[in-house]
Amino acid sequence: MKAVQFSQFGGPDVLQVREVADPIAAQNEVLIEVKATTVNRLDLFQRNGSRPVGNLPFTPGLEAAGVVLQDSNGFRAGERVLTTRASQARGGGGYASKLAVPATDLARIPEGVSFEQAVAAGLAASTAWGSLFDLGHLQAGERVLIWAGSSGVGSIAIQLAKHAGAWVASTASSEERIKTLKQLGADEAINHRQQSVSKILQSSGGVQLVIELVSSSLQDSIDSAAPEGRIILIGNLGGKEATVDTQSWRLKRVSVIGGGQLHTSVANEEKILRLIAEKAVQPLIARVLPIEQAAEAHRLLESGDVQGKIVLTFA
Structure with missing residues (x-):
């Protein structure tokens, strides 16, 4: 699978697109194909070394929206889902094209809500x-x-x-x-x-x-x-x-x-997604870029000029 990783700390250019092994879902996990993720300030801090990460190379990404690849734990292949806990998933963070996510961490995306909207709301x-x-x-x-x-x-x-x-x-x-x-x-x-x-x-x-x-x-x-x-x-x-x-x-x-970085319940996250489907609320999206431009997305966020979320998409 494809993943954007860094093997050393530094500026945006340390982010590299690589081919890595697919994750293998455990019994309680659901394998998803990631369609969109976002750039968060924590990603920048992890990349420049000011916040601790696990072993290098490291795959950033706090959230991910995508498609279930196979029936598992009450989810059906083809269902559209969101996790705001991608950094805890098997396979890396949201900058990876596949993740094995605990079923309890997945919110279903309703009709009328795009992957970009879901993940921009996200965390x-x-x-x-x-x-x-x-x-x-x-x-x-x-x-x-x-x-x-x-x-x-x-x-x-x-x-x-x-x-x-x-x-x-x-x-x-x-x-x-x-x-x-x-x-x-x-x-x-x-x-x-x-x-x-x-x-x-x-x-x-x-x-x-x-x-x-x-x-x-x-x-x-x-x-x-x-x-x-x-x-x-x-x-x-x-x-x-x-x-x-x-x-x-x-x-x-x-x-x-x-409070710090908060996660409400998955049930509440699904309520938010339904509000988006009803057009009662709408996430503010600054830019949508392909995952290959993750370094440019980091530069944009560091500039302080964007309003709302920067979304990265997988083809």
């Missing part, structure tokens, strides 16, 4: 759902702030929160991205480089929930929260360190909950 949507509902316990009528709204997680989180009946504020760093937030349904779109997020939100009573994807903005999140608000700390796009005023934190009784 980003699973993390968004987990942060909003599993950890954040978002309720209809609540107010939520979602940082980095044009990112993969942020863009789907805006739509899921709106679908759940929440009032949504989100942030971006340019007027082009502000337009994207409004198109996604944000009630308040704030250019955080030009405006004070916390002043704008506190003037209207604050928010009950914050999805914090930047980390360096944690003080702004505390200031934006209403008393007894919840902050779900998911990402650190702005760096892993933040200085906060503990006085404002404790007096407001704000809860800060570490």
